Amino acid sequence: MDVPKPLIGVLDEPGAYRDALADTIARDGLAVFAAERLEELPAETALVVAHAQAVPSLAWSSLTERLPTVVVSDSRLDADLLTAIDVGLVDYVVEPMRHGPLLRRMIRKAIELHRLEKERERDRxxxxxxxxxxxxxxxxxxxxxxxxRLDQQAGGHIQRKLLPPHPQTVGGVTCDYWLIPSLYLSGDFLDFQRFDERFTLFYFADVSGHGASSAFVTVLLKYLSNRWLIEWNAERPEHLPSRWLAALNRELLDTGIGKHATLFVGVIDHEERCLHYSLGAQLPKPLLVADGEVTALPGEGMPVGLFPNVEYPRLTYRLPANFRLWLCSDGILECLPGDTLDMRLRELEQRVLTCTSLERLRDSLALGIPPDIDAEGEGSGGQDLPDDLTIMMLSGFGNDHE
Structure with missing residues (x-):
């Protein structure tokens, strides 16, 4: 399709000079319309070639505001040309019929510059x-x-209210913990509560991911564990942890939210001084410190909420007279030195062996947590942490404070 020719308006008094000027401009295929006054030019006029003597002195400014303008004159000393230059017109040609190619080139250049300026205005x-x-x-x-942020902060406050008081001592076993979310809400959760004079139940959970969706799973866990605890009749305590994990596995699969968790569930028998427990892919493994040695509690189990019809192990461990049982979420591995997982796990074993309190282990990690964050993550969260971080320590029986 042919590109329409730009229309050039020629302003001058009718006569041979104007006709010759129009003919000179039209030689390169430019469309020309000659007129005596600006108002007579068509609306599609792209540029005006005005004779210096054809436009009143006061009209130059209004002319140049409407259309790009080239001035022609017969002499550089023409007073009307000088007036046009004074108002800002810099495109002019003296003796245009003698310099036709230059005039046409100036016209095309002025049209192109005007087009570019219009595009710049539209872009601006x-x-x-x-x-x-x-x-x-x-x-x-x-x-x-x-x-x-307000919702997350409120949710974090509610989540912390669901945690057990700490430190607390039940039947000669003391529980303390430190939980810090990577932001406001945590996918880590734990509980420790007396069932009766003989049994105390506790669990330690690390839900996949972190944030609101993971925190909702911890609320579900709290609700279910309380319900199941009410339904328990204190018989066959060695079966309770594995039954809990199997039931929670079914619940998470039924929700269809795509969340899974690693868990450790334990029942402390204070009369027999033994621990009945089950675990689902807990990493790091629970570490028991006694008599100057550290031991990873034996046992393996599948994550909770990934596969249907999973059976979880029923395990029992005789608790020494003086022990410290450490449970840590996998966020602690991000805070330990070592190039491999095995190196970091060995580093953790050494630290729990030498640290006799929760505070010492926490301080050894050099996390740089602001001092306004308390032991339950009260505050704005550990923004510098890549994951939620929770440490739980159970100690007894030589630490009986009751």
Whole structure:
């Protein structure tokens, strides 16, 4: 399809000079329309070639505001040419009929520059509109983020209220812990509560991921464990941990939320001084420190919430008179030196062996957690941590404070 020719308006008094000027401009295929006044030019006029004497002195400014303009004159000393130059017109040709190629080149160049300027103006307008739209979106995003932050903080506060008091001592066994979410909500959770004078139950969970969806699973875990504890009749305690894990496995699969967890569930028999437990892919493994040695509690189990019809092991361990049982979420591995998993696990074993309190182990990690974060993560969370971090320590029976 042929590109339409730009229309060039020629402003001059009718006569042979104007006809010759129009003919000179039209030689390169430019469309020309000659007129005596600006108002007579068609609306599609792209550029005006004006004789210096054809435009009143006061009209140059309004002319150049409407259309790109090239001035022609017969003499450089023409007073009307000088007036046009004074108002800012720099494109002019003296004796245009003698310099036709130059005039036509100037016309095409002026049209192109005008087109580019119009495009720049449109781009500036679009950019201004885009910036205004982005500012609106940013304000909306900031508002939503602030609301989300408030919701997360409220959720974190509620989640911390579901944790057991600490430290607490039951039947000669003391439980203490330290839980710090990577932000506000945590996928780590634990509980420790007396069932009766003989049995105390506890669990330690690390739900996959972190944030709101993982935190919701910990609330479900709290609800289910309380319900199952009420339903238990204190018989066959060695079966209880594995039954809990199997039941929780079914519950998580039935929800269809795509979350799984690693868990350790234990029942302490204070009369027999033994631990009945079951575990589901707990990493790091629970570490028992007694008589100057550290031992990983034996046993293997599948993660909870990944596979149907899983059977979890029923395990029992005789507890020494003086022991410390350490349970840590896998977030602690990110805080230990070592190039491999085995190196970090060995480092953890050495640290729990030498640390006689929860505070010592926590301080040895050099996490750089702000001092306004308390032992339950009260505050803004550990933003520098790549994952939630929880440490739980049970100690007894030589530490009976009751």
């Amino acid at each position: 307008e679009r950019l201004a509109q885009l910036n205004a739209h982005l500012e609106e979106l940013n304000e909306s995003l900031e508002t939503h983020l602030a609301l989300l």
